Amino acid sequence: MSYLATLLLLPLVGSGLVFAWRNSSSKHLALAIAFIQMFLAFYMLSNFDFGPTVDSRLQYEIQYPWFQFINSTLHFGIDGMSMLLVILTNILVPLIILSSYNENKPYNNNFYALILLMQFGLIGVFTALDGLLFYIFWEVTLIPIWLIAGVWGQEDKRIKFTTKFFVYTFVGSLFMLLGFIYVYNYSASFAVTDMYNAALNLNQQTVIFWFIFFAFAVKLPVFPFHTWQPDTYTYSPTQGSMLLSGIMLKMAVYGVLRYLLPITPLAIGGISGDIVVILAVVGVIYGALIAIVNNDSKRIIAYSSLSHVGLMVAGIFASAILTVRLANPASLVIEGAEGALVQTFAHGINVVGLFYCADILYKRFKTRDIRQMGGLAKIAPKFAILFMIILLGSMAVPLTNGFIGEFILLKSVFDYNLIMGVLSGLTVILCAVYMLRLYGKAMFGKTDDMLLSTAKDLSTAEFSVLASLSVFVILMGIFPQVIIEMVGSSLKFIFLSMIS
Template identity: 30%
Template sequence: MSLLVWVLMLPVFGIFLLLFVPSWNHKLILSTALQVSLITFFISLLLWIQFDSSTSLFQFTESFTLVEHTVKQPQYSTLSFIVGIDGISLFFIILTTFLIPVCILVGWTSIKVYVKEYCIAFLLLETLIIAVFSVLDLLLFYVFFESVLIPMFLIIGVWGSRERKIRAAYQFFLYTLFGSVLMLLALLLIYFQTGTTDLQILYTTQFSETRQILLWLAFFASFAVKVPMVPVHIWLPEAHVEAPTAGSVILAGILLKLGTYGFLRFSIPMFPYASIYFTPLVYTLSIIAIIYTSLTTLRQVDLKKIIAYSSVAHMNFVTIGLFSLNAQGIVGSILLMISHGLVSPALFLLVGVLYDRHKTRLLRYYAGCGRTMPLFGIIFLFFTMANISLPGTSSFIGEFLVLTGAFQSNSFVALMAATGMVLGAAYALWLCNRVIYGVAKPYYISTFSDISRKEFFMFLPFIIAVIWMGFLPEPFLDVLHCSVANILQHGVIQ
């Protein structure tokens, strides 16, 4: 078996192990889940070490036949479980395996009920997300793409922090499921035209212009909800506020990337004519989302909602880069997705640190945290700077390339997107100023301790990764170039 199959199956093995651990032994449950997730992470790093960046072909491929075409059963075509990765999916798999141990660590003391089920939900989520990024069959992609909803629905609904968690869980589930129904119909149309759902064959298949437009719209309905784009973004702030800290970490870090990954993997290479045709639509929706959600962020009073709305703005910045349809824009979008997968989870972890100590996320209760929590203040300031793409942090490289690509495609769109950067700096710096600086409020209890050693070592890998990407992006760029060129060469996109 290839390394990729090991990465895919290890969390399943961890779930099997947890079934035999007594439910009352919380420490053993958490340590078992943590060890399995860390082993998975280190094996995923081996994928990067052994990855050949000089080719655009899928690597570490494995194929398992699920349904085989026979003379006795002519109505069935061959359905194979094919997995493989290129430079694009490699980093999303590593990001997934990096964040799952963090999610388990976050729940070490805060999760008191159903601890075994909590760990099983995150290990199952890990397997499903890795499958989404590695499977090379359109039908199986759809299956795993939708299956991710189930553990996330439970994480929000069972371990959420407030009374509205059930409503938020259903809202998240129904919004994302509704959009995907159209994608299923499109998938059936593709199957009946081509007789296959193998992605590598579909890349070489030509669809008529009318059919491309219909299929692109159906896929867009599914992926736009996941990004999320305006006006189907309402579920995201609600889900973030009600989810536990670990749920917000994985939601911001990985699940928001599924929509943009879908655009990159399917919509752009399979329907190139429709992608060019609908580029003005995507640009318009993205600019509206960037400006509207940035202005909305300025008037939020809940710490989690501020970061959630800023995530919408950042992900719509990504879609502008993707639909610039040139190498700079697409590479910048991928780097920005990876950076957002580091910075946004770190900010949610920082909000979780405050919530664990003060039991509130309302902004008006916080001021002068830098006096009583100096180390927390420094880390919060660092990730605020990373969130506004300060040069030297990971987001700067991505946003610079996105704007370069967008300017080549449409200079007006690049100008409007840049206004989102100004508004982003406004809400991020204002938030940092109100939380860290100033005079402590009369009801602010000043005896709470700074971040613990465990919390510091949880933030340290995020800090190292953000600085590494900011100062030395070449290892990431080298892996991405061939894969992005391969995406662009399909169809009429040059």
């Protein structure tokens, strides 16, 4: 069995084993499987060829006949872009499992089995090279996260908001499927490269663009398709919020780059691309402003995620629009996509850390209202330090993981349009305001001394998770070029496909 087949099937088999393991030690089995998966992913990374040539972009390829009557195959493979997201997934899943070690969840074997099942779906999304296969794995990820959020979520409102999330995402997915089927009628195959070469005029591409983009806009989310996000992030269990924000929304970033850009370049070069940039920049400002005035720690992080994702989308489409309009293979404008992938990895690390910090605050103060917190720094110095490191990464401070990606994204938007660039640049100031407000209220504000008397510093599991994430915040800030080199040839192929 190939390495990629093992990487795909191990979490699926592990999910079944954990589901059958009906006792309190199921979390140890789930964690062991997740760590094995992580080591396998890093082993594959160590043997990956990041050569600059386009011909070297696909490795660990698997291809078997499947639905031959519609020319759909079980086709999987990894290029630099896929590898980046596979690594992110397999770093975060064991940390997400470890983050729940201090909790006694009902039906805990089912909880951990669903996390592993979601990991299976995520790996499938990031490695599928067939449109129909991509759609199937996209839907596979929806079921476990819906159950995780609905069954183990907080407060009675979770059912209402989880159902809203499911309906939004499912309807969006159906539009994506319709778009893929339309392309199939002109490509006669669901293979990625055949879908790229479908002969479609501007009007056809525009219709397909909005069908497929709707699915990705809901998942990211992009303003104004974001209304499910704050409530779902808030009322999901912490691990559900981590999965949704840290990994699941990256499926849409990947989908935009892998499918939307090369299938509908004429639409992107027209007014559709400009509309998306405007919506994304509105999301940057809107998310940041709502985060500033909010007092719920999880909602602050949810709206900050909306703001950061808006900048990623703006950067990607700014580069795509310039590439299509220049139409010069010798001068591809891929910087925005590079910055988005760097920021995708950084955001995954940071937002998982922030949601875990919010969970730790909730456990100490028994509330998510930052106005009722304060003074924790003198009781929990280890937590104060690690929380600050993750906070600095989210604020894009130089030498942290958020800096280079955000810098490249802002440059890309400036190159596209000065006004859009200036508005996007406000995120640097606004992010500092709401993040420092969150930290200042929780760690240095005044609170009930009786409440603080029972608070403790980090447990072993809490320290392990936050310290691991902090290491990535620092390493990525020092060595961002590793990611840029990893994804370079993949992005060149995708952007060449847009103008060829």
